[in-house]
Amino acid sequence: MDPEEFRRAGHAVVDWIADYWATLGQRPVTSQDPPGTVAAALPAGPTAHGEPVSALLADLDALVAPRLTHWQHPGFFGYFPANTSGPSVLGDLVSSGLGVQGMLWASAPACTELETVMLDWLAGLLGLPERFRSTGSGGGVIQDSASSATLVATLAALHRASGGRWREVGVDRRYRAYTSTEGHSSIEKAARIAGLGRDGVRVVAVDPGTLAMDPDALRTAIRADLAAGDVPAIVVATIGTTSTTAVDPVPQIGAICAEYGVWLHVDAAYAGAAAVCPELRWSHAGLEHADSYCFDPHKWLLTGFDCDAFWVADSADLVAALTVLPEFLRNAASDSGAVVDYRDWQVPLGRRFRALKLWFVLRWYGVEGLRAHVRSHVALADRFAARVRADDRFVLAAPHPFSLVCFRLAAGDEASAGLLEKVNATGRVFLTHTRVAGRFTLRLAIGSPLTTQAHVDDAWELIASAAG
């Protein structure tokens, strides 16, 4: 495809996306087709000779778009949002078009340097502690997801806990990782990948009211492990748990980690974006104790997946844990020690130029634009929660400090599960669920840039009337 063919086809694809966005609100949020519908409609292989882009766009309309869960739909309230935006899509398009590999500084200098600066910009935007800026021994990097951030934090923590032996000898002791009962499943997954096993994860109790980690229970767990000869390696605290957006008490947890010399990783995958608003930075208290921290611009900061922003206070353990230097990657810039090679900050070797989409988003919206985005969703969540609170049939299941509201029917689990099924079957909204203190709980997560007050009010009307 030569540049002129690309220009023509590219305009057509841009138009297809613009039309998709313009009509998104009229589509059902989810597909009702059974498993296998798409696969059954596809041929057994590609044709011998090529087909035009127009044939692909026709099949996008006929086959693909009707069988999606539309995450950007104004009625999408499921999971956590994975919102994107026009500027993000365009920044990522430039990345695809350049097709450079940022594994080493030398393999694409601007890719590395723009990423370092964007992570510094984000650190400033969120008011993160100075220690995470690239000007000292720390700095930031883009990971694909908070799962991978937790994994690399775990590996750096193991290396540190072993006194530097781990990378040679591996897991030769009973290292332990700690998180609360509300911590994300990726914490257990990271511990398993790192060779600690599920047994290596200590699940710490939470305060039953706030659902935040109980620091006394953490201290007790660490002491018990030390007494048994185990090695406490990492605590993962959460700002904004996936189930209900609970906020762990990082100041107290940080003090315990400091006392026992345990790595503290703070996972703010969803709620980190809230810190762009000064009035929501209370949620990030105590972060100066953290060895590492991450949040996902791809969740609630208008940047398309994949874009997890991950910082370390000191990159030495991370790089020591992950670096392997074969001859074919050696180069003068790396040998000089004057540059950062981000391949040593992550699991894969290769890396896309993902800083571009952040650059596009941060510049196109500006600081106030991003704050307005977060504030509008928090206000919509407040509004929805007020409706729930005012209706005797409903119970608010947890605090709602950000843009997620958790609620259930007073009539019990069966009624709540039935309600979820009923409202999702309309195709007008999509909600998911969790369990809070064992009870089936609906989650309404506001995050699509297209979601307005009218959509949230419609969702409430639909839910209230379906509740019977």
Added chain:
Amino acid sequence: MDPEEFRRAGHAVVDWIADYWATLGQRPVTSQDPPGTVAAALPAGPTAHGEPVSALLADLDALVAPRLTHWQHPGFFGYFPANTSGPSVLGDLVSSGLGVQGMLWASAPACTELETVMLDWLAGLLGLPERFRSTGSGGGVIQDSASSATLVATLAALHRASGGRWREVGVDRRYRAYTSTEGHSSIEKAARIAGLGRDGVRVVAVDPGTLAMDPDALRTAIRADLAAGDVPAIVVATIGTTSTTAVDPVPQIGAICAEYGVWLHVDAAYAGAAAVCPELRWSHAGLEHADSYCFDPHKWLLTGFDCDAFWVADSADLVAALTVLPEFLRNAASDSGAVVDYRDWQVPLGRRFRALKLWFVLRWYGVEGLRAHVRSHVALADRFAARVRADDRFVLAAPHPFSLVCFRLAAGDEASAGLLEKVNATGRVFLTHTRVAGRFTLRLAIGSPLTTQAHVDDAWELIASAAG
């Protein structure tokens, strides 16, 4: 950014990329600016209020493009190629625009089903064994990179080698991984991440002529470990090593793995694409013995990073190794067992709709288009190698079965390193190096779709004249 603003800005960005491609051949392949040039030119943070896309495009021209290593440049012969193409960029643009998350079948049904079908298409295109198709107990999935493929293969292998205990108890024995001295650095990295340590990796000798793994040395290493009470868990064989594209003897290695019950992973990251041509499938002999296999369409099959295609013969160990099911991800489709949830086939939870770019590439080029692409590069490599062979000053350092030619100056390492520096300083070409049997060796890897015979001939003229 509303759909109409996106349409206008999107056309401008497409035009910027088309113009970039049209002028690529006139740019220096690499930047000569020192570290810090880009960072120093950027402001301390985003503006309070947004800026237009035109400002971003202007800064792409002024700041970013001049400080890149241009991987798509016709004179880029470094590392392995990471070639992309118009159809790939457009498929990825659709993925960005849809902004769906394929972590579960239910979270975006078409994302999962198109991926399954595309991996079946690719398996057919490469003539892979039936056991890797989704119709049986195996199947394929897209990973970000071959590094991650090796990691998840290692985890599945550990789970199997432990008799299913690993995911509970972790690394509680001395598990061992095997690869050759020419195996990729990501194999040691995966073993380290998995908690085996560098000591857990057995580096097996190669035949000094072919640089392929010596099966007798592998057998000896496995026997020694068994005698010491260690647990052989995984062998990683390579089709097309990074240093010189050597091909390990997979039939013999597979027989040894079968005899000792060791997981066989075959890494064909670069050379897998060659198997689209029937005349190059000799390189894939013995693959019916493999438990897992991967190659990177993002290296030599016109698909932009990230797109590693990874297959397992039986997905049960992989899923058992990686699955964690929190309440908030439970859904009727997953509970039914009728669908694949790819989150359990990879490290991260979230996932982009990466099958779209494959679909666009496979359909736009067609089978014959892809074969012509690979064949033209193999022919160009043959042509370049013939020039090297015919010149007494040069030595071909290794066989060149695909599109990489390794060569050095007979005058010695210092002369060879000097030659590399000299030709790269011209900005007309970019080559990287390796060491073969300890000797400094230049690598000329052909992969850019823009590279024609004229570019390869120019590269030779430049090299030959710089050799003095």
